[in-house]
Amino acid sequence: MTVLVIGSIALDTLETPFGKADEQLGGAGSYFSLAASVLTRVQLVGVVGADLPERHLETLRAHGVDLEGVQRVQNGKTFRWKGRYEYDMNVAHTLDTQLNVFGDFRPDLPDRYRETSYVYLANITPRLQLEVLEQVRNPRFVGLDSMNFWIGNPDTKRDLTEVIKRVNAVFMNDAEIRQYTGKYNLFEAARDVLDLGPQVVLMKKGEHGAVAASREGVFVAAAYPLESVKDPTGAGDTFAGGFMGHVAESGDTSWTGLKRAMIFGSVIASFAVESFGTDGLLGMTREAIEQRYETLRQCIMFEALGAPTGTS
Numbered sequence: 001m002t003v004l005v006i007g008s009i010a011l012d013t014l015e016t017p018f019g020k021a022d023e024q025l026g027g028a029g030s031y032f033s034l035a036a037s038v039l040t041r042v043q044l045v046g047v048v049g050a051d052l053p054e055r056h057l058e059t060l061r062a063h064g065v066d067l068e069g070v071q072r073v074q075n076g077k078t079f080r081w082k083g084r085y086e087y088d089m090n091v092a093h094t095l096d097t098q099l100n101v102f103g104d105f106r107p108d109l110p111d112r113y114r115e116t117s118y119v120y121l122a123n124i125t126p127r128l129q130l131e132v133l134e135q136v137r138n139p140r141f142v143g144l145d146s147m148n149f150w151i152g153n154p155d156t157k158r159d160l161t162e163v164i165k166r167v168n169a170v171f172m173n174d175a176e177i178r179q180y181t182g183k184y185n186l187f188e189a190a191r192d193v194l195d196l197g198p199q200v201v202l203m204k205k206g207e208h209g210a211v212a213a214s215r216e217g218v219f220v221a222a223a224y225p226l227e228s229v230k231d232p233t234g235a236g237d238t239f240a241g242g243f244m245g246h247v248a249e250s251g252d253t254s255w256t257g258l259k260r261a262m263i264f265g266s267v268i269a270s271f272a273v274e275s276f277g278t279d280g281l282l283g284m285t286r287e288a289i290e291q292r293y294e295t296l297r298q299c300i301m302f303e304a305l306g307a308p309t310g311t312s
């Protein structure tokens, strides 16, 4: 199965307490694609300028990412993002966002892409997310991400609400869903989003994992316990890449399937954050993912009351 993704392809300049990097491959679309491509085929939709080094596209291609939907604008500049993390790396400070070629990008999906069943609208202008969704003929499961940059502006927030009404899964971090709904309590906030139509809301809580709320209940997926976290950039996008990658490969959109997909999300995000930029995703193998899946399962499993005690 294949998952189609629209999202930013960026040159990121980052600073965390553990290092710095200048103009390296980033963007929600890139992180998502590198994460999901270990599990399933990925079709990427986006735009880059003349200044994006060809080796970055080569990296994506080498991971099997289909780039037919990526346009290169010869007289344009690539999207750029500058971010800084404090010692508490759950808080990202955006220092600069330059949309550049994304400012007047008009996505025109290759014919093959229009038949794809699994779609992920990664972080980018809600209007572009909508334009892509409208070109997909019969999507079976659509995920959506956004961020404060779009929620804070009344026009883009209105567009975002239109997109939310048409998707199955909404990914937001705790601060974003509070900002979007104006509700502090996350379950109350999730209820407001579910009332717009989606099947599930996935609330990311950084090193504390993620919480899903649906009409069937609540599920808490811990973050994978790592002793070294270097750069949280892309954690949300890689969580979504693992989640959507598993949904696409299994075709299982039941509540049980979505809970399993969250564990894939947590595990794949752990590979991203233990190294700088996208580096941690480049050597990730299916076998290593499955090992961490089992470790995480052991970490969050507990016995029912009345179960025999002292057996292990």
Ligand code: AMP
Pocket (backbone or CB within 6 Å): 008, 010, 011, 012, 026, 027, 028, 080, 081, 097, 123, 124, 125, 147, 149, 150, 232, 233, 234, 235, 236, 237, 238
């Ligand atoms: P995450 O850490 O998962 O929230 O995503 C970080 C990535 O999102 C970085 O690689 C940025 O290039 C990208 N990004 C940051 N701000 C925006 C924005 N306003 N629109 C699209 N992508 C963005």
